Amino acid sequence: MDTSSAKPTQFFIRKTQRNDVDELLALLNRIIEAGGTTALEKPLNKGEFIDWFLEADILESTVCAIDRDSGEPLGFQIASHYGDIPADWVDIGTFVKPGLHKSGIGSALFKATLANLEGKGLVAINATIRADNTGGRAYYTSRGFKDYKVLEAVPLADGTPVDRICKRFDFGGVGNRLRQTI
DSSP states (O other), X not given: OOOTTSOOOOXXXXXXXXXXXXXXXXXXXHHHHHOSSOSOOSOOOHHHHHHHHTSOTTEEXXXXXXXXXXXXXXXXXXXXXXXXXXXXXEEEEEEEOTTOTTSSHXXXXXXXXXXXXXXXXXXXXXXXEETTOHHHHHHHHHXXXXXXXXXXXXXXXXXXXXXXXXXXXXXXTHHXXXXXXX
16 A cells, blocks of 8 residues: 555643543554454453553653544553662553554653653663564664563463563753754
8 A cells, every 4th residue: 555645743742641541551552463463462441551651659650642534542651660670660552553663653652751850869661572573673773672581482372482672762862862852
């Protein structure tokens, strides 16, 4: 299909709100069901989504991209103190509607997340990506994340071993990088 004349997606970024939950949950569950791009393997229910991505005590930032024309959420990004990371780090998760990768949504979400995290005394952001998720690995590399650890042969729900690549983004000089990208 020729998309050269397709209109670019027009969107804006804002803090995720409770009225976004149903559509973001549907988007996330579509990504989970497609498989291969998230460590999540089982669809979430509404309560789990709210607990994990909207109201968790460990949450530092949650932002979403909204289509300017339809008002539909197109993606979201969270940063939280999830997992086995140092206290002055956060873990990040990025979810973009299938078919809209490379549309600028991920870049805009990351800029908003960095702005939300500024001044919180954080040292780094961790992203743990399945080794078979080449698009996700490329996205985080393009944001300035560097590989620092591999979790080898982490089994999927069906027992299939898949490595996880841990990447880190250091906040040193983030103010300069943030100003350069805006």
